[in-house]
Amino acid sequence: MIDDIVIDESEDFERVYVSRRMRYPFPVVTFVTRSSGMTAYFNSLATPFFGDAVRCAVKISAHYIVFIPQKLGNTSKISRVRGTSIVSTTGLTGFIPPKVSYHAYPYKGGIAIKRFEPLQEDEE
DSSP states (O other), rough: OOOOOHHHTTOOOOOOSSSSSSOOSSOOOEEEEEEEEEEEEEEETGGGGTTTTTTTEEEEEESEEEEEEOOSSSHHHHHHHHEEEEEEEEBBTTTOOOSEEOOOEETTTEEEEETBOOOOOOOO
């Protein structure tokens, strides 16, 4: 019979990432500002929320930002790269600070994030 493992409370653990690029083990949207404007990066766990959509509308409210798949109108192209997705979000410059990540939630065939609940580096 094997005894239970006892770990001292002072034990120091380091985080092990699922992959080199995936910092969070759940769906995440990360905003990055480049010289060409702001871009939203959707990790490989958030990308399936788009289904097979090619374009999406980016909309903002007092509490949420949503990425809704649409074929017509003022839309942004969804670029797919190695299981992740990228969407140009230049219109959000000033609303979202750069280099910040948010938990992604499925919403009407797309993705929603809570504007004022960015992830902290130590969240899992």
